[in-house]
Amino acid sequence: MNNNKPKFKQIIDAAVKVIAQNGYHASQVSKIAKQAGVADGTIYLYFKNKEDILISLFQDKMGQFIEKIEEEILKHQGADEKLKALIGMHFKQLAEDHDLAIVTQLELRQSNKELRIKINEVLKRYLIVMDQIIKDGVDEGIFRSDLNPRLVRQMVFGTLDEIVTNWVMKDQKYELINQVDEIHTLIINGLKKV
Amino acid sequence: MNNNKPKFKQIIDAAVKVIAQNGYHASQVSKIAKQAGVADGTIYLYFKNKEDILISLFQDKMGQFIEKIEEEILKHQGADEKLKALIGMHFKQLAEDHDLAIVTQLELRQSNKELRIKINEVLKRYLIVMDQIIKDGVDEGIFRSDLNPRLVRQMVFGTLDEIVTNWVMKDQKYELINQVDEIHTLIINGLKKV
Amino acid sequence: MNNNKPKFKQIIDAAVKVIAQNGYHASQVSKIAKQAGVADGTIYLYFKNKEDILISLFQDKMGQFIEKIEEEILKHQGADEKLKALIGMHFKQLAEDHDLAIVTQLELRQSNKELRIKINEVLKRYLIVMDQIIKDGVDEGIFRSDLNPRLVRQMVFGTLDEIVTNWVMKDQKYELINQVDEIHTLIINGLKKV
Amino acid sequence: MNNNKPKFKQIIDAAVKVIAQNGYHASQVSKIAKQAGVADGTIYLYFKNKEDILISLFQDKMGQFIEKIEEEILKHQGADEKLKALIGMHFKQLAEDHDLAIVTQLELRQSNKELRIKINEVLKRYLIVMDQIIKDGVDEGIFRSDLNPRLVRQMVFGTLDEIVTNWVMKDQKYELINQVDEIHTLIINGLKKV
DNA sequence: TATGAATGAGGTTTCATTCAT
DNA sequence: GATGAATGAAACCTCATTCAT
Secondary structure, three states, X not given: OOOXXXXXXXXXXXXXXXXXXXXXXXXXXXXXXXXXXXXXHHHHHHOOOHHHHHHHHHHHHHHHHHHHHHHHHHOOOOHHHHHHHHHHHHHHHHHHOHHHHHHHHHHHHHXXXXXXXXXXXXXXXXXXHHHHHHHHHHHHOOEOOOXXXXXXXXXXXXXXXXXXXXXXXXXXXXXXXXXXXXXXXXXXXXXXOO | OOOOOHHHHHHHHHHHHHHHHHOHHHOOHHHHHHHHOOOHHHHHHHOOOHHHHHHHHHHHHHHHHHHHHHHHXXXXXXXXXXXXXXXXXXXXXXXXXXXXXXXXXXXXXXXXXXXXXXXXHHHHHHHHHHHHHHHXXXXXXXXXXXXXXXXXXXXXXXXXHHHHHHHHHOOOOOOOHHHHHHHHHHHHHOXXXX | OXXXXXXXXXXXXXXXXXXXXXXXXXXXXXXXXHHHOOOHHHHHHHOOOHHHHHHHHHHHHHHHHHHHHHHHHHOOOOHHHHHHHHHHHHHHHHHXXXXXXXXXHHHHHHOOHXXXXXXXXXXXXXXXXXXXXXXXXXXXXXXXOOOOHHHHXXXXXXXXXXXXHHHHHOOOOOOOHHHHHHHHHHHHXXXXXX | OOOOOOHHHHHHHHHHHHHHHHXXXXXXXXXXXXXXXXXXXXXXXXXXXXXXXXXXXXXXXXXXXXXXXXXXXXXOOOHHHHHHHHHHHHHHHHHHOHHXXXXXXXXXXXXXXXXXXXXXXXXXXXXXXXXXXXXXXHHHOOEOOOOOHHHHHHHHHHHHHHHHHHHHHOOOOOOHHHHHHHHHHHHHHOOEOO
16 A cells, blocks of 8 residues: 555556456456555545546556657657657557556457547547657658558557557567567558568 | 357347447347347347357358458459458448447447457458468568568558547548558558658 | 235335335335345336335325225215215224335335325325315305315315324324214314304 | 534524525535535534434424414414414414425425434424413313314314425415415314304 | 544346246 | 246445544
8 A cells, every 4th residue: 555645546556456457347446445445435535436537547547658658759850760769668668567558458448438439539649649750751751741641640559559459468478669660660661572 | 059040140130230229338138139029038049148149240240251351352463452452341341331330340349358359269360361461462572571470460450440440430421441542552651752 | 925916016015014114214125125025126127216116105005095085985975974984094094004104104205305296196186085075065065165175185184194193103002093083073163162 | 604603503504505405315414514614524513413413403493483483372362363373473484484494394304213203302392382272272262172182283283284395395386374364264163164 | 623534334226147938 | 949027146336424633
């Protein structure tokens, strides 16, 4: 029990742990409360209802996730390097927090459509980051100027997401981070032989 | 389970309709039974349990889905054309059956991890199709020979899946099929300016 | 357990017994189910929710209650005799079913405003019976012609109800039925010395 | 918030307002505390528990209610006039304080049997007032000497109570006070034509 | 006196599944 | 094979009350 941590964070962290260990549907509020070291009722002083825990969890964790990616990108020059940094940080963060990876890639997807719509809103910020990289690349003259930003975005996110999900489902038996260069190359150059 | 029986199909089609209309969590067995025009108990003469309906649904519909893609690919020559055919049929089939698109892209994902593992097994056949195209492309000398088939597969599937999911969530307001060429180009050529 | 009785009646009778014994707020659905000899879920095949049990209980029991009063009145001639018959049957029925008396006089009044509004609707039929007696009395020339039917009704019902409630709260230690004549005289003649 | 008023009264008045506005079951201690402008815990410095608030509320308000009736009766001569004064003041006070009328006629009745027994004790003083009027009337020779005081009391109280409750439930759409004479006549003379 | 964050017991309802007919 | 009435486990959330400050 970390009583220094404010209860809000304490409960969110407990939720991540409980959901990762027990799965979404077996994660009762009472289990989360126990893990957080608070009474069941205390949960409801900080969250409107159970769904609100999940939304807050996603907002909190994904907020940090995207923020770190944004910070990392600033350190790099050129759309090409920035894209590689994005992929690297995307993988690095999920590889470093297995519980979070399980929760975001597998468990939280079992939530209902309404929750998933809210989750998508959190992800919009990530899409903006991607859009900027694409725009930069076009401006730099290294990306084709006729790219459809939405499609590129969906390709990049879809690719990374599918790769991480497979990695999680295969119990994270290989190193995600090792694949950054290959994926970067795939996205930049496609399948074509030059 | 007797797959020849018309009731089997009848129940699966009812399930697709009910889930598409009501969402995964509001699709009780009794609702599916009613839509299928049978008694609740009858369901259990054809399916082991509720999960079995969903697995069977996925096997049945995705089986046909992949089959049609396989057939279409046979009509085309060269990995490049085959890939375009794959993308086209992937989109075409989901665009033609909105209920199925909703069920596979949104609703069925709310199922638990175990069910999704089984779903992944059904998809293996799709992955084999993709692998063959990749291998063909390499053999033809049009794809790079150092491609990692798993990663390519995940890129292609992740991309298509993300695009379709977004299309479904945006209430299918634009034409999926119009985007085939762009996506094909993206996958083949990447983002890079030539 | 009376398996001949249809479940609907069975559950209502169980509810009366459980509420009379345990009080309104300690009468959980599970307790009623147990007393009725059915599973908790079975309750919901016959009633929409817990409140619906109570409404149905009141409709069923009060329906019979009023019906018996109506029947008894038919056997008597003249508004004066009819009124006495009404008072007599009102008291007789509640005196004969102590559980029901406790439930209708004490426990059911703890229900919320909405339920009480529905209860009042059931009682409307009783009010019609009273109105008819009043009208008869006026027509016969034995009651004053300037009586306000609503007020008379409220006086009669308020009086009987208050008397029965006191009797129930005093654990029914005296005979309700013995007081019929006195009350009848009070209502007909008032307090005044002739 | 009136900080001059001692907290005890302040809390009781808050309770009346909150219960009248929200209904008995939606009147949580925290809501009453907020309305009273004190902390939740402060309530428990002045009241043993929630039930104690309600009992105190009833004692306080009904104490005043009965007191005013007693005072008014003193101004009148003869049992007949005194009874009319009692009815008048009973109606007048409730008509003048709608919140109190809602609370005493509708909301407080939803309390449990134990609370209502204590409420009845408060009302005993009212019954004594009625008993005295009845006795006076008999002594004056204007009421029948064979009246059963308990029954008369229950008739009078039951009648007034039923009339006020109906008036409150019908959203107080008509003037209660206008009916004093009719009711007085009903109680004194009964239904009979002279 | 006053505060208000924390507590934790308790109950209605849903729905997948069974089994007597 | 087909029925559908019956089962019963399981969990979210509220709110009166406490107590350290």
